[in-house]
Amino acid sequence: MLLVLALLGMLALAVAAPPLARRLGRNTGYPLAAGYLAVAALLASAAPRVWAGDTETASWEWLPSLGVSLSLRLDGVAGVFCLIVLGVGALVMAYCPGYLAEDEPHGTVYLLLTLFATSMLGLVLAADVVLLYVFWELTTVCSFFLISTAGAAAARPARQALLVTAAGGLALLAAVVLLTVAAGTTDLATILAEPDRVLDSGLAWPIGGLLVLAACTKSAQLPFHFWLPGAMVAMTPVSAYLHSATMVKAGIYLLLRFSPLFAEESAWSTALISIGLLTAVTGAFLALRENDLKGILAYSTVSQLGLLVAVIGVGTPEALAAAVLHTFAHALFKATLFMLAGIVDEETGTRDIRELSGMWRAMPVTAATTVLAALSLAGVIPMLGFVSKEYLFIGLLEAEGAPWAGPVALALGVTASVLTFAYAARIVHGGFGGSEQHSDVSEPPAAFLLPGAVAAGLGLVLGPAVSVLSPMIVSAASDVAPAGDPPEVYFWHGLSPELAMSALTIVLGLVLFGFRAPVDRALQRLRLPDAGRLFDRGHDGVIALGHVVGGPERTSSPAAHLSRPLVAVVALGGVGALVVGGLPSRADTDRPLDWVVAGLLAVVVPAAVLTGSTLAAVGLVGITGLLVATWFLLAGAPDVALTLMLVEVMTAVVAVLVLRGVPSRFVRSPRRAAVPAAALALGAGVAATLATLAFTGRRELSAVGEHFLDSTEEQTGGTNVVNTILVDYRGLDTLGEAVVLGTTALGTALVLGRSERRRTVTPGARGDAVLEVGGRVLVPGMFLLSAFLLWRGHDEPGGGFIAALVAGAAIALNQLTHGSGTFLGRLTRPDRLAGAGLVLVVAVGALPTVQGRAFLTPVELPLLHALGIGSTFLFDLGVYLLVLGLLAAAVTRLEQPDRTAADEPPGPPVTGPLVTSGVPEQAP
Amino acid sequence: MSAALVVGLLVAGGVFLLLRRGLLRIVLGFVLLGHAVNVLLVSAGGMQRRGAPLLGETEADVAADPLPQAFVLTAVVITFGITVYMLALARAGDPGATTGHPPARSDAPSLADGSDRDDADRDDATADRGRRTDASEGGAS
Structure with a gap:
């Protein structure tokens, strides 16, 4: 219940954001921050139980047939991420009012940010892998929209971010499907509690690979790292929240979550450690090259996430505890740095560290806060970042697989940390150092600075007081490392190897910083492959390929669309002729008259x-x-x-x-244009002939046909077997057909326009006395004939179709002789006929269901039975009305005079409007 | 044998019409293809027994298979419905017919003249249309 309340609470905040924003403008961030904290407090009430090893759950059935449920679960590791999502979320919300422009409502931004927070909360709380996937994709979508709000310049990076992370989402979906197949359940806890189900299924490798792929895209690991720096076009609160503290941590969460399943697998460890450390070093290196504050921070995030991935790969309880602690520490200091970068940007108008200098005089408090956060990033004692980095070193040293694995991993980790120290120093020095004076720059308002300062202060306080976090870290780590006991975390480890590593890091970092001028020059000269450009080239290539593939479809010529399937038909015929052989001989069933008809067709069809x-x-x-x-x-x-x-x-x-x-x-077209069409037609004709020869003439009467012939009369009372099949046996097929006819009738009437409204009476037979008199005599007779055919249809040739066609001919004749507006014309309005017919067939079909019998069962009707009328007759009458409706639609609507030529006498064709192009008469 | 030739003939004619220019030809090609399939269906029921399946007149042991006939009867009527609808579309799809104005879309196929496959044709058509626009405006004023 608690979890549902929390999620619904977040959703309510999201929904409330736009109306709030209309009233409060940019200050909406403050109530939202309070709301985030309230939800955090709500969840925190469960903390003691969770730390004691208990879990908080809630579950509803969602897709019971698939065993998928809407289930939520709060355990230790989810708790840490909830705290990050809501805590950093509250800070960012409180930061937004200072950052956003004053006189705009920003409802969309707040809505999207809060929706994102909701999705992220759902992601870490999801206890069902399908639900986890849904929330995962929601965070991707929110991220895309939030990047896109930055305007036209954001189009390319937003697209990159979406494509990369959504591709990862697809990988996750595939992994979820395979997991469900392998484990036989979508319940996350069961899957993780019984790893053998997955590991013994043979699907472990693909599942692990897909999960790593998903995590690497979301958490911007090599080679997918490029989308994250691109995403920096988004406004700074978005960068601080999504692209440093939370969304990019979704990959980390995923890896942590599935660690119990794969931690013992050496492939998983090797992959994660190599990817992670490579990314850590590369990211830090790229960060050192950047001059844009947000760019440095983005690459820094890539690098730090790499360290996290690597240490998760190590997979020991100590390593996992280190990962959890560093995730928390990183969220604090990186969000702070982003918020401060945003402040510098707002106050000075630039984020380029080459242009910023000497700001510490103008903005001493901002400078001090930045120093605190940068110290945490660099891992300097006594910050929280120092403690978490110590644990990272401990974790990396535990890397197994080869005797050299631990030391190498540690060396790479230290290298990344040295680079990290150097660029952290570069941020502080570039942004605030130097001696220049800035009279036009001043300290930001306290409220703007406060969220960053709080986070930086927490980083300072929680360093020495890290034992406060211990229950949270231990409970999270034991969730993801069920095999071992994770250590308590504490500040001072004594004179330990990791302290020596930290000292080494700082010394080497200082050296690197001391030589910053030559290092800078060397780095700027380097030409590195731009993964983003490569991605764009691939993207453009795919679009171009689509253009080529879709090219032939980009025409309104039916021939262009039809020729390929027709070629396929001919090819199929050819293959069939080659492959199929040894058919039994056909019975010779031809009679002389057949050949006469075939011969006549051979003349008429080519002529037509x-x-x-x-x-x-x-x-x-x-x-x-x-x-x-x-x-x-x-x-x-x-x-x-x-x-x-x-x-x-x-x-x-x-x-x-x-x-x-x-x-x-x-229109006349050149003779050679018809040659391909003729060739294709001949091919299709030959294929059809061969197919007919292959498929017919080799069997006796079908069993179903025999059954109908034998039992129709006694079962239905009808002797016209075909008609009884239509109305008695296969009524549902006929009903479907009736629906098609009704649709075409109404469609025809609509396409040709509603003519009745104008109530125009068109002239009739145009002075043709023979036609007029003939019409008067014939029309009533035709209706009588039609009724007769309908009546006898059950026993002899006739029935609804035929009778309606006769009646339709009568309508056409009446229309030609008397024009529209006659009594008959009004009586035979197509929409009414088709509607009545459709209602009748459905009603007759539904009648037996009243008696509890199957739909369309023929029934006897109380009074009409005496007249020999059963429900099948009424059904046939419905079909009759539908066909008549179609005919009436076609005849009466088409008979309307051309609106352009209403007053013109009949005669030579109306030229002009109807001739659209290539007037044939003028062709040479 | 004759049925197979009839089917082949109708298919060849139908396909040829489908690939030519002009919506009317396409509709007629569709009709021919419909005939071809119907002949195939009935001949699949067997051409040995040819008595009409009317029990009052024909003995059950010489009557033709009624089931394909029922299929084909349905198919004939549906083909007719679709044909009428396609003809209506062909008629309504030509904006010139309804408004008296030149077509708004340069590539709209019309009844007697089909497609925009040939660029040269299209250019001619555009030029033609331009002239007609001038003429009709002149006439209106």
Whole structure:
């Protein structure tokens, strides 16, 4: 409950930030700081129990089928990170009002910062690996947005930071999935408590590698370190909070967390120690080269995180305790240094140490605070940084694997620390040393300085009083090193080897600082590979590759999109022809009339394809349809044949309506342009022929077909087997089809515009007496025929589809002879027909469910049964209405006169508006 | 054998139309492809037994397989619905048809004239359109 309250409290603060900011402006930071402290106090109430080895938990089911739960857990190591997140968070919040511009609300900044704090808190409290991943990604997203708030200059670094850390996030996701597979649970405590589940699964290597990758991206380890200095374009509070104290520590947290699982594995240790120490030395070296205060601090963070990674890699209880202590110490002094850098920037307008000089006279308190924090960074007695560095040295010396591993690790650690001392001195000397006078610079307001001063003061006090932290450090270290007993931490170790190392560090650091002028010159001359530039080049390359790959799609020509899948079809056919062999011989089922139809098609299809006239193309495709209908009739499918014939009629009507006003010829294209299309068409045709030969003609009647033929009559009372399949057996398929038709009907009506609103009455048959009289006679007869076909559909050719097509033809004829606005026209509004049909089919389908029977089960209706009407008839009627709706939509909406040519007499096509380009008539 | 040739013929014709210019041809190509698939489905049911599956008229042991017929009947109607919708889109997609103004998008395909594959064609089209704009403005004033 406590943990949920804490998280919800943070969320509430985040939500409250924007409205608060509208009222308080930049001063919103103060109430937020108080809120952070309140949440910290809430969690601190559990501290005694946690230090005693107990844990605080909360859990809800989230995805029970996957075993994923929303569970939180506060133990020692989570407690340390909570303290850092909330404590440094409170300091940064209190620092923001002084840093941010006075007259702007900054609601977004406060919102994002607090959302970040919430995510970070969630990340360290998550007791489920999936939840951990979710919070991990949330911190990445918050970081991206917070960097982006710095404006246009931040676009590139923000993108770099996002891509690098999100790539790490993907690695973490993969690791989480593998962990779940290996351990059989997503519960973090179980996974860690029973390491054998993972270690014996064979997935240990990939999991460990992915976790290290995730941690290295988040914590800016080589070779991913470049995003962190780039992220310094963000405002200083963001750098102080996310990019030194907390978010970059998420990687450290992850490694600490999974240390119980992998600490015994030499590969894990070797990888972490090598990466960490390499990063520590490189980062410190790069920091020494920088002139920008924030740049120095960013590389310093990279370097310090490297030390942490290395010491976690060592994995002994002492080493892990050192890691926890140094994480805490680093958060304190690095956040302080960032805050002070921000103050210097605000007061002097620059962060370049070559331009800053002699500030100590103008800003003595700021200078003193900076010195305190820098001493802690450099590891000088008696600061907290000194104590934590001592423990780091102890930890590094314990590196195992080879007799020389410990000393080498220690030597590298000392090297990094020497460089650290040198650049810490450089910060102080560059920023505040020197003798120049600055009359225009003054000490910042006390409130602006206070948060940094508090942190620096804590670093001073907690050095000698480090035993106060001991219960926290010990409990955290024993959480992540269950095998051993972590030592108590105390300030003075006597005249120990690590003290000698510290002394050596300081002496060598002083030497390096003493020779700063030649060292500077040498460093500036060095040309180092810029990982960020390399990354950008890779990024640009990927974008360029995408451009090339996506190039052919960047056109509105359907041919360009269709040709590749068609080539694939032809290739598939070719492969099939080569691979498939030894098929049993086909039965010869051809009859003479089949060949007549095929022969006619062989004439009509090429003609339809090659004609240049639009009307001829429509007509010839219509004839093709009629021939195919004949083929169906020969194949013993009268229902299909009848439907197809009527469909062809209606297609022709619609197509001709569409063609009005369109040039009568297709645009002429050069003959050679058609050659690839023809080749592809021939290939597809051959492939289709071969496939048909391969797939047909080798079996008897299907078992399902036989079943339908045998039992239809007794089960449904219908004798038209095809119709009974549609309405009785496969009602759900037909319902799906009806939905498609309803959709196209409404879509057609919408696409062609709502004409009824205008209530225009269009002229009818245009003076054609034969058509007019014919229409009067035929239309009622066609409706009667339609009703008859619908009625008998269950037993003989007919049914909803066919009947509706006949009725549709009647509507079309009526439209042509009488125009719109007639009684029939008003009666057959497409949206009403389609809507009624859809409601009817669904209602009929749902009827049996009232009796507790399955959806669409045919039922007998009380009164109508006497008339021979069952629910299937009503279902067919619904289909009828839907098809009719589609036809009415097409006919009535397309029949609307062109809005441009409403008053023009019919006759020559309307040129101009409808001819968009390449007017064919003018072509030579 | 004849069914396979019919399918091949229809597929070849449909594919050729799909790859040509002009939305109307694409719609017609789609119709031909629909026919091809329907013929394939029915012939997959077997062409040996060809009695209509109407139990009042045909004995059950010579009737054709009704199941592919039911599929094809559904397919025919759906193809029709899609065809009508595509024709409606082709009609509505030409802004000139609805507003009397030249198309706003230079690459909008139209019914009788298709695509923007050929740069030279596109330039010509733009020039044409420019002339028409002038003409229509002149007419309006």
